[in-house]
Amino acid sequence: MKKFINKPDDFLKESLNGFGKAHSDIIKVSLDPSFVSRKxxxxxxxxxxxxxxxxxxxPMHGGFVGHxxxxxxxxxxxxxxxxxxxxxxxxEHVDSGAGVLFIVKNYSGDIMNFQMGAEMYSGKNxxxxxxxxxxxxxxxxxxxxxxxxxxxxxxxxxxxxxxDGGSLEECKKLGEKVNKNAGTMGVAFTSCTxxxxxxxxxxxxxxxxxxxxxxxxxxxxxxxxxxxxxTIVGNxxxxxxxxxxxxxxxxxxxxxxxMGGTPxxxxxxxxDDACQILxxxxxxxxxxxxxxxxxxxxxxxxxITLLKCDEEIxxxxxxxxxxxxxxWGM
Amino acid sequence: MKKETEFMSVNxxxxxxxxxxxxxxxxxxxxxxLDQNIGDGDHIFNIQRGLKLVIELExxxxxxxxxxxxxxxxxxxxxxxxxxxxALFGTFFISMAKSPNLDKDVDFNKACEMIIGGVKAMKxxxxxxxxxxxxxxxxxxxxxxxxxxxxxxxxxxxxxxxVIKIAEDRMLSTKDMLATKGRxxxxxxxxxxxxxxxxxxxxxxxxxxxxxxxxQ
Numbered sequence: 001m002k003k004f005i006n007k008p009d010d011f012l013k014e015s016l017n018g019f020g021k022a023h024s025d026i027i028k029v030s031l032d033p034s035f036v037s038r039k040x041x042x043x044x045x046x047x048x049x050x051x052x053x054x055x056x057x058x059p060m061h062g063g064f065v066g067h068x069x070x071x072x073x074x075x076x077x078x079x080x081x082x083x084x085x086x087x088x089x090x091x092e093h094v095d096s097g098a099g100v101l102f103i104v105k106n107y108s109g110d111i112m113n114f115q116m117g118a119e120m121y122s123g124k125n126x127x128x129x130x131x132x133x134x135x136x137x138x139x140x141x142x143x144x145x146x147x148x149x150x151x152x153x154x155x156x157x158x159x160x161x162x163x164d165g166g167s168l169e170e171c172k173k174l175g176e177k178v179n180k181n182a183g184t185m186g187v188a189f190t191s192c193t194x195x196x197x198x199x200x201x202x203x204x205x206x207x208x209x210x211x212x213x214x215x216x217x218x219x220x221x222x223x224x225x226x227x228x229x230x231t232i233v234g235n236x237x238x239x240x241x242x243x244x245x246x247x248x249x250x251x252x253x254x255x256x257x258x259m260g261g262t263p264x265x266x267x268x269x270x271x272d273d274a275c276q277i278l279x280x281x282x283x284x285x286x287x288x289x290x291x292x293x294x295x296x297x298x299x300x301x302x303x304i305t306l307l308k309c310d311e312e313i314x315x316x317x318x319x320x321x322x323x324x325x326x327x328w329g330m
Numbered sequence: 331m332k333k334e335t336e337f338m339s340v341n342x343x344x345x346x347x348x349x350x351x352x353x354x355x356x357x358x359x360x361x362x363x364l365d366q367n368i369g370d371g372d373h374i375f376n377i378q379r380g381l382k383l384v385i386e387l388e389x390x391x392x393x394x395x396x397x398x399x400x401x402x403x404x405x406x407x408x409x410x411x412x413x414x415x416x417a418l419f420g421t422f423f424i425s426m427a428k429s430p431n432l433d434k435d436v437d438f439n440k441a442c443e444m445i446i447g448g449v450k451a452m453k454x455x456x457x458x459x460x461x462x463x464x465x466x467x468x469x470x471x472x473x474x475x476x477x478x479x480x481x482x483x484x485x486x487x488x489x490x491x492x493v494i495k496i497a498e499d500r501m502l503s504t505k506d507m508l509a510t511k512g513r514x515x516x517x518x519x520x521x522x523x524x525x526x527x528x529x530x531x532x533x534x535x536x537x538x539x540x541x542x543x544x545x546q
Contacts, residue, residue: 033409054413079370080413084420085405108512112417112455116408136516143515197362197371216370218516 001198003298011195012055012077019062023324026066033083035090036062037072042096047162047171048072050090051103051155053110054079056194057215060152060294063325069159070103070323078194078297079216081109087117091125099124099168103155103175105147106131126168128175130154132184132305134243135212135220148215149257149294149305150182153317156326160316178313183240186220186303187232188213190261192296211235215259215296215303229266233273236304237281246283246308253287253317254278255305260295262302267291270302278306287317293325337441337543338426340399344388346539351381353538354531365527368514373415373527380411380419396436400427414512415528418452418465425451438486442476449473456511460500463509463521465528468500472536490540497540501525501533 005011013031020029020036027036035052042048051061052074061073072090076082091100100121104114106129118125132150158175166174188210191200201217204210209232212220221239226232246252256271258264271290278285287309294303307313320329336342354361354377361374383406391399400423408420425448429440436444449469453459458466475496479489504526509515514526 076412077372077376080372080376081417083409083412083416085409108456109412109414109417112414113412116417116420116455143511143513146516194370194372196375197366199371201366201370214516216513218370218513219520220516 001193001195003193003195005195008195008198012075015055016062016075019324026322026324027062030089030093033086033089035072035074035086035093036065037090037093038065038067042071042094044096045098045165046096047098047166047168048091048094048096048100049103049155049159049162049171050074050087050094050100051151052076052082052087052090052114053105053107054081054216056192056297057295059292059325061155064152064155064159064323066321066323067330068163068319068321068323069155069326076113078196081107081113084113084116084120087114088120091117091121091123095123097123099126101125101158101162101168101171101175102127103151103158104129105151106144107146108143110147124168126172128154128172128179130179132179132182133186133214134183134239135185135214146214146218148184148186149255149303150179150184150307152257152289152293153182153253153255153305153307154178156321157313157316159321160319163319174312174316178307181244181308181313182305183244184303184305185236185239186213186215186257186259186301187211187236188217188220188259188296188299188301189226190298190300192217192260192299194297209301212239213299213301215294217296217299229269230273230277233270233304234277237274237277237306240304240306241281241283244306244308246306248282249284251284251286251309251314252278253289253307253309253313254285255289255307257289257294257303257305258292259299259301259303260292261298261300264291267302270304274304287314336435337438338396338436338444340391340394340396343399343403344385344392346542347381347384349542350535350538351378351385353534354378354381357530357534361527361531364525364530367524368509368517368521369527370513372413373531376411376413376415377531380407380415383407383410396432397427400424414456418456421451421455422448439480442480446473446477458511461507462511463504463507463514463526463529464511465526465532467504467507467526468497468529468532468536471496471500487544490544494537494540497533497536501529504529
């Protein structure tokens with residue numbers, strides 16, 4: 001394992017400290033229990049958005065705290081859900097009285113810990129669960145689809161509605177709409193290495209890829225020989241379109257997300273392939289996002305998210321945002 | 331006259347945590363490998379960190395009344411372990427802390443009731459039942475056996491030997507299961523042929539406690 005580490009036990013705390021110093025104009029880092037919150041207090045009457053999850057997916061979620069997105073984020077250990085006292089402390093810190101919306105990715109540990117946090121918090125609160133990963137079958141007999149990169153889009157779009165004064169119920173409803181209209185699938189060329197484990201999460205051959213990989217290196221649909229980008233992108237989009245079934249010429253947002261170890265040069269190539277393929281299938285791409293936003297430590301790979309957009313979604317996507325990782329319009 | 335064994339006193343809890351730490355450390359490489367087969371490899375580190383944190387609480391909790399000590403352990407486990415294991419074991423201790431009549435000495439039957447209540451709370455929190463390739467595959471049958479021993483006033487040592495056997499059988503039975511909860515559920519058929527790491531660590535914990543009580 002080659003990583004910038006002093007002591008594995010201090011890894012998360014030291015990284016959070018650096019994040020706090022680098023973005024002190026936007027956010028504040030609290031420790032014991034740890035959470036990232038906006039530098040400024042939530043304005044009265046604004047619903048507070050809190051997300052969180054295991055660390056190792058940076059900039060998600062701390063990098064999305066700021067105007068137009070989250071009010072707070074709770075980082076767990078690497079790939080391990082945060083604890084309920086973090087959610088409780090974050091909620092108490094940011095809630096201005098309009099209530100708290102917890103945005104939770106669909107994993108057993110995250111669901112349990114956020115549920116306990118919500119029970120421990122005495123203020124008004126609601127939760128939404130993201131589960132956009134179409135690689136996994138959704139059924140009542142399994143944990144279901146995983147929450148992955150579309151969580152970023154949910155946080156941005158609902159964050160804008162909250163700034164506009166949307167109620168807790170309205171924010172929850174919009175978040176559920178974005179989640180339902182989004183589909184994601186990822187591919188990994190290499191594994192990631194959890195610092196505490198010290199060795200790669202899975203073995204993969206030099207000429208192989210994991211098709212449908214999860215953001216913790218969970219297996220996907222199949223292990224295959226690596227193929228040209230156009231073939232990979234085509235297969236990912238087939239899976240997403242099969243699931244989302246967009247209308248002819250329906251407007252969409254195309255999000256190409258890096259897993260952490262793939263250069264932007266390749267991500268833009270993937271974006272070009274995806275645009276061409278979508279055009280040939282009668283899907284109109286009207287908004288874009290390309291970059292490393294929902295990562296898996298140093299994994300090489302990418303995911304593609306397609307979001308079907310109505311006017312409400314487009315309006316809130318374009319609204320001003322000022323966070324460590326996403327900034328425009330202000 | 332030798333004082334009757336005190337179950338669930340703070341001393342009992344701390345000394346069990348130390349016994350468990352020793353056994354878990356001895357079996358750490360095996361659990362880590364199991365988790366790398368079907369999980370993401372962090373289960374053993376979470377369990378080891380949780381045990382270390384609980385043992386470090388000794389000075390803080392040794393003179394506290396039992397419900398307060400259990401609550402302190404619960405909060406430490408919740409925040410110190412994180413993830414599914416933190417939530418589930420935290421829930422277990424919160425439930426035990428809420429048991430009635432903890433101001434009196436806890437006898438064997440009362441200890442069984444506390445564990446049965448704790449496992450029930452874990453089951454509700456995790457929404458997992460037997461047959462889903464999780465730690466609940468070990469904990470639920472063990473809890474049912476303890477209930478039987480308590481209700482029939484069976485011989486304690488004989489009963490605990492049966493518990494040890496059940497925990498081992500049920501841990502081994504997770505090998506051929508498909509996972510439907512937790513991260514292993516994403517593997518589908520690929521999860522078959524591997525024992526669940528949470529079932530193995532739970533079985534080791536039960537095995538350690540039972541043997542230590544039997545030999546007291």
